[in-house]
Amino acid sequence: MRLTQQxxxxxxxxLYCAANPGSNSRIKDIATxxxxxxxxxxxxxxxxxxxxFVETIRGRNGxxxxxxxxxxxxxxxxxxxxxxxxxxxxxxxxxxxxCPLVDSCGVNxxxxxxxxxxxxxxxxxxxxxVAKDRSQxxxxxxxxxxxxxxxxxxxxxxxxS
Numbered sequence: 453m454r455l456t457q458q459x460x461x462x463x464x465x466x467l468y469c470a471a472n473p474g475s476n477s478r479i480k481d482i483a484t485x486x487x488x489x490x491x492x493x494x495x496x497x498x499x500x501x502x503x504x505f506v507e508t509i510r511g512r513n514g515x516x517x518x519x520x521x522x523x524x525x526x527x528x529x530x531x532x533x534x535x536x537x538x539x540x541x542x543x544x545x546x547x548x549x550x551c552p553l554v555d556s557c558g559v560n561x562x563x564x565x566x567x568x569x570x571x572x573x574x575x576x577x578x579x580x581x582v583a584k585d586r587s588q589x590x591x592x593x594x595x596x597x598x599x600x601x602x603x604x605x606x607x608x609x610x611x612x613s
Contacts, residue, residue, distance in 0.1 A: 453570070459534040461488060461496050463582075466505060466530065470522040470583035476515030496534075503533040522583060528574035538567060 464486055469477050479497070483490045497516065500506045507519040518525070540563045551557070 453540060455531065456535060458496055459531055461486065462500055462530055462534045465496065465500060466525060466579045467583050469506060469516060469518045470579050476509050476513060476517050478515045499534055505530065523578050523580035525579045526575045527577045528571050531574055540567060
């Protein structure tokens with residue numbers, strides 16, 4: 453099984469927000485950091501907002517942030533929300549089964565057990581677990597620099613006379 457790019461990017465976005473607590477993360481900065489087009493990022497954001505993982509903040513200092521604490525968002529939840537199906541074989545697709553052995557084949561039981569084990573592991577870890585070393589993440593994500601919009605805003609503030 454291979455997870456889609458949408459799932460990978462979704463986890464990366466959540467990690468970015470978890471590494472940037474107390475601040476709104478800007479879509480443009482996230483897109484630049486991960487080399488994702490902003491348009492693609494907006495499509496992914498829609499899923500994350502609808503699933504209740506992130507919230508959007510409008511306005512001058514807007515952006516996105518985690519809608520829940522990072523320790524309450526399991527990796528399994530994110531995978532379930534961002535993947536379209538988990539058919540390990542066509543036997544899992546009840547609408548399109550064509551194998552005469554489907555109801556008596558032991559392989560289906562084994563694969564179903566494997567899928568349950570896969571999710572049990574993913575459910576055991578949260579975004580907070582993955583973002584545990586926040587200072588290293590902040591450095592890798594270049595979150596320790598002053599945001600460009602703060603620098604620009606400061607340069608246009610009137611000087612005291």
